Structures are given as C-alpha cells and as structure tokens.
Amino acid sequence: MTLRHLATHTSGFSNRKPASDLTGQQALDAWLDQSVIHPPGTHFKYACINLVILGLILEQITGKTLDVQLEENLTRPLGLERFGYGPIADTTDVVATRPELCGAIADPPARQIGFPVGNAGIFASADHLGRIATHLLARWHGKPSLLQLSQEAIQWMIQPIVMENVVDRAVCWDRHSISSVNDRPLWMSDQAVGHGGWTGHSLWIDPLLDRWVVMMTNRTLVQRFYEELDFLNQATRRARGVIMDLLAPSMAQGER
Numbered sequence: 001m002t003l004r005h006l007a008t009h010t011s012g013f014s015n016r017k018p019a020s021d022l023t024g025q026q027a028l029d030a031w032l033d034q035s036v037i038h039p040p041g042t043h044f045k046y047a048c049i050n051l052v053i054l055g056l057i058l059e060q061i062t063g064k065t066l067d068v069q070l071e072e073n074l075t076r077p078l079g080l081e082r083f084g085y086g087p088i089a090d091t092t093d094v095v096a097t098r099p100e101l102c103g104a105i106a107d108p109p110a111r112q113i114g115f116p117v118g119n120a121g122i123f124a125s126a127d128h129l130g131r132i133a134t135h136l137l138a139r140w141h142g143k144p145s146l147l148q149l150s151q152e153a154i155q156w157m158i159q160p161i162v163m164e165n166v167v168d169r170a171v172c173w174d175r176h177s178i179s180s181v182n183d184r185p186l187w188m189s190d191q192a193v194g195h196g197g198w199t200g201h202s203l204w205i206d207p208l209l210d211r212w213v214v215m216m217t218n219r220t221l222v223q224r225f226y227e228e229l230d231f232l233n234q235a236t237r238r239a240r241g242v243i244m245d246l247l248a249p250s251m252a253q254g255e256r
Helices: 003-007 024-032 048-062 066-078 108-113 126-140 151-158 223-246 248-252
Strands: 193-196 201-206 211-216
Touching (some): 003 048, 066 126
C-alpha cells in the first residue's frame, strides 16, 4: 500500500468506524485495527480511515500535531482567525449541525477520539474557505501568495491520477469520480478539483476558469429525519449542484 492509494481512496479499506462506546486513543486504535477488503489499487471506496492514516504519517514526519501544522502552514499565514479544529468554546457565531452539538465536532469518530485527526473536525466559514481557494488559484497561476507551496506541489495537487478502477481523482481531491456526481458544478472545466463533506458542504476550485465556489448546507440538523438519511443525503447533494450551476452566469461575469 502506498501514500497514493491512501490519498485516492484506493487503499482497499472499508469505511468501517470504531464502536460508539470507545473514546480517545482507544477509539483511534480500534479504528486502525482493520484489514483491507480489496487489494490496494484495485477498487475505489471512500473511507475516512485513509485520511486518518495520512494525518498520522504527517505527525510522524514533522513531529507536530495536525492542529499545530494547520496553524503554522495555513491559518496564521492567511489570517484565518476562526478556522481550526474543534470543539469550539465560543459558539456565538457557530451554526450547529444539530442543536445538541453546537460547537462540537459533527463527525462521530472524530468527536469520540477528542484530538485532531485527518478526516474531520475542522470549523470554518465560507469566507475563510474562499480565501484559501483564492490563494490556491494564485499559486496555480504562479502569482504571489501567502501559501508556502512550491509550483511543483500545487500542480501535483490537481494532476489526474489514473489507476485501474479509479475514475479521475487527484491527491485528496475529487475530480470526476462517482463521489462528485451530485455536487460538482457542471459549468466547471475538466481541471476543476473539489470535495464534499458529511454535513452538507462542498468546495470546488477551477484553475482554468480562475473561479471557486463554496456551498455550506446542513443535512444533519433534524434528528427525526435520520431514518431518511440516504434520501436526504442525495437530495441535499443534488440541491448543492443545482444551486452552484445557477451561479454560473455571475461567475462568467467575474463575480465570486
């Protein structure tokens, strides 16, 4: 298994999560204690554990926890004051994913573990996500940016990774895989990369058109609808894609 397998969700792991009664390091250890269900490189299956393992590798290489790396490499250089790992103590301007979880991490395994992991747990605003996208576009076009990324690294981020049984992924980004079918804007070019999130948000960036679009929705707010989760998931994702397509005329006029 390679880093590329993990970054493209072709590692062969399932999306199994740890038991809900485990917490802390015990929950993380239980999550990591699993075997692949397919040989690496043969199947695409989105699995949160891939990003968890990549995060642990980064911590081993740098000797720094993920929250420290996030602050040093992203939030501090770009001045993102309200962008970082939860939980959030001051919930004055925090939108709750569910009423009982205001300020708490929505992702159950990340919330159970209680310390930064690679798959979830970051709080952000649409404005801050847009600021990150703007700086990424600047680096892609060789323009000045506060992001300390080499031109080689930034180009590598959007390069299509062609592997057997994998439909157009990039390193930790989606391009045209089955995961993007509902929330990828149709008006974006083939060079666009993006990603969706569990609670109903997505970010897509197009270096060819020099445009980005952020959508922040919430499909987990009402607990009583959980039995219809599959339906709500697909409906919300379809709505995100439709809304982003409706924004196309203003995007073409140079607005963001």
